[in-house]
Amino acid sequence: MPPTRRPQGPLAQLADLVLVQLSNWRWAWRGLVLTGMITPVAAMIALAAFSGRGSAAQDDRLLVGTLILALLFQNQSQVAGNFSFMKVNGTLDFFATQPVRRSLLAISTVCAFFVISIPALIVTVTVGTILLHIDLSVSPLLLLVVPLCIVPAAGIGAIIGSLTSTIEESSSISLVVTFLLTGCGPVLFPASHLPAFVRAIGVINPATYAAAALRAVLIGPVNAKLPEDLLVLAAFGLAAVLGLLRLMPWRQR
Numbered sequence: 001m002p003p004t005r006r007p008q009g010p011l012a013q014l015a016d017l018v019l020v021q022l023s024n025w026r027w028a029w030r031g032l033v034l035t036g037m038i039t040p041v042a043a044m045i046a047l048a049a050f051s052g053r054g055s056a057a058q059d060d061r062l063l064v065g066t067l068i069l070a071l072l073f074q075n076q077s078q079v080a081g082n083f084s085f086m087k088v089n090g091t092l093d094f095f096a097t098q099p100v101r102r103s104l105l106a107i108s109t110v111c112a113f114f115v116i117s118i119p120a121l122i123v124t125v126t127v128g129t130i131l132l133h134i135d136l137s138v139s140p141l142l143l144l145v146v147p148l149c150i151v152p153a154a155g156i157g158a159i160i161g162s163l164t165s166t167i168e169e170s171s172s173i174s175l176v177v178t179f180l181l182t183g184c185g186p187v188l189f190p191a192s193h194l195p196a197f198v199r200a201i202g203v204i205n206p207a208t209y210a211a212a213a214l215r216a217v218l219i220g221p222v223n224a225k226l227p228e229d230l231l232v233l234a235a236f237g238l239a240a241v242l243g244l245l246r247l248m249p250w251r252q253r
Contacts, residue, residue: 017108036120040070041127063128064215065188068207070124074117075150076157077174079109083161084170096250106244110154137220145217148233149210155240162248181207206236
């Protein structure tokens with residue numbers, strides 16, 4: 001009898017799934033990285049010219065807002081497209097027939113696209129600090145804040161990809177959601193510059209809390225509001241993950 005193969009542990013399976021997801025994009029990763037770098041930088045330059053850069057606080061908010069745009073564009077939009085692609089092409093059905101945990105498949109997808117988004121984040125911060133003349137005061141808490149910012153966005157993207165019927169539909173809806181998340185709340189502009197109904201929507205917008213948390217750990221100061229923002233982001237992230245696990249097509253139960 002051939003020797004039986006022991007099932008992989010969760011960490012080994014997660015590592016393999018991350019490599020699988022990255023290898024699936026080995027032909028297109030250059031385009032994803034380039035687009036992810038150009039989009040937030042172009043938006044920053046346009047908004048800086050439009051806003052007139054009236055104050056240091058406004059410049060700080062602009063830098064962080066375009067970082068949120070980079071996170072959404074590279075994580076939410078790309079994760080949505082990837083899940084839609086896997087659904088349409090039967091990849092999810094294939095994984096469902098394997099001894100693969102769907103939770104690990106979801107986590108591996110988020111990790112893979114986060115790796116692809118790192119150059120966009122670095123370029124956005126570098127260009128922003130030079131263009132807007134911002135002095136950074138980076139806190140070690142950045143290592144905690146960034147994952148908590150990514151999980152809700154990527155979870156929303158995965159849900160969109162799981163529910164849509166085509167890749168084109170997924171891309172369109174994800175793009176609209178990206179604009180709504182960056183526009184509904186004090187993400188790119190101060191709350192005082194926004195209509196009352198937009199400020200009200202911002203209360204339930206995870207990007208609002210992500211922007212506040214990133215601003216605290218990148219520019220400062222780190223104050224008592226940061227733990228509140230992180231708790232809200234964790235709650236949004238948990239809700240997104242639970243929603244995905246419930247809605248994600250999966251034959252193996």
